[in-house]
Amino acid sequence: MLADDFADLVRARRSVRSFRPDPIGEDVLAAIFDDARHAPSWSNTRGYCVAVATGEQLDRLRAAYLAAFDASLDLQHRRPGALLKAVLPSGRPDGDFKTWGKYPEDLRPRSVKVGVGLYKHLGIARGDREARDAQARKNCEFFGAPTVLWLFVHEELLPFSAQDGGLMLQTLMLAAQARGVASCPLGVLTTWRHPIDAEFEVPAHYKLITGLALGYASDDSVNDFRAEHPPLVRVPSRR
Numbered sequence: 001m002l003a004d005d006f007a008d009l010v011r012a013r014r015s016v017r018s019f020r021p022d023p024i025g026e027d028v029l030a031a032i033f034d035d036a037r038h039a040p041s042w043s044n045t046r047g048y049c050v051a052v053a054t055g056e057q058l059d060r061l062r063a064a065y066l067a068a069f070d071a072s073l074d075l076q077h078r079r080p081g082a083l084l085k086a087v088l089p090s091g092r093p094d095g096d097f098k099t100w101g102k103y104p105e106d107l108r109p110r111s112v113k114v115g116v117g118l119y120k121h122l123g124i125a126r127g128d129r130e131a132r133d134a135q136a137r138k139n140c141e142f143f144g145a146p147t148v149l150w151l152f153v154h155e156e157l158l159p160f161s162a163q164d165g166g167l168m169l170q171t172l173m174l175a176a177q178a179r180g181v182a183s184c185p186l187g188v189l190t191t192w193r194h195p196i197d198a199e200f201e202v203p204a205h206y207k208l209i210t211g212l213a214l215g216y217a218s219d220d221s222v223n224d225f226r227a228e229h230p231p232l233v234r235v236p237s238r239r
């Protein structure tokens with residue numbers, strides 16, 4: 001029974017890309033965070049910390065991320081001279097980790113597949129740059145989520161602190177899902193560090209690795225999209 005419930009829960013979690021504005025109750029959020037603290041970590045170091053924003057603070061962050069996104073469009077499109085002109089300072093990627101780098105050859109097709117699948121689901125044609133930009137921009141609106149979390153990992157314990165941050169994040173997403181609260185990791189927020197530094201005192205040795213939108217799913221059809229989840233790749237045994 002427990003295993004069936006868990007299987008249902010883990011399959012019910014999915015990345016939601018349109019939220020209702022309804023806030024998450026303080027008690028619900030507290031219960032989600034209370035579950036997340038039970039995630040395992042390397043030597044119990046828990047080498048991560050979070051910033052959580054709601055309300056007016058989140059509105060300011062949304063405005064700052066949207067400004068950064070808009071100012072970086074030339075750079076994203078790799079327009080000639082854009083790199084030299086280096087766009088407006090607010091658009092320059094100043095994240096701790098690169099987000100616009102090339103994917104490894106063997107993984108790129110997976111990323112392309114989910115991207116193509118999502119745009120197809122939304123009826124956005126491959127060449128429709130305007131519609132693609134508008135959809136991408138919604139990431140920086142946090143898809144309308146009422147609560148957003150930023151996850152930072154200790155730079156001296158990388159890669160293990162990043163692994164541990166991920167374990168905590170999945171625990172948190174499942175804890176949320178169990179309470180009807182949907183989520184979407186927002187790796188795109190890692191591109192810019194200055195908006196979050198303007199709002200929170202993050203210790204310098206903690207590096208921004210992802211954002212996470214939390215809230216109640218709207219009935220927008222974007223939320224009907226399902227990414228594929230093929231079986232785990234198992235390397236062949238030598239014996």
Ligand SMILES: Cc1cc2nc3c(=O)[nH]c(=O)nc-3n(C[C@H](O)[C@H](O)[C@H](O)COP(=O)(O)O)c2cc1C
Nearest residue numbers: 013014015017114139184185186187188189210227
């Ligand atoms: C660390 C991380 C960062 C992600 N960043 C984004 C993002 O910026 N925008 C987005 O729409 N989805 C993002 N995703 C969601 C993935 O695309 C998604 O997890 C994957 O396609 C599988 O789909 P599912 O979460 O619905 O099962 C991210 C996922 C992870 C784990």
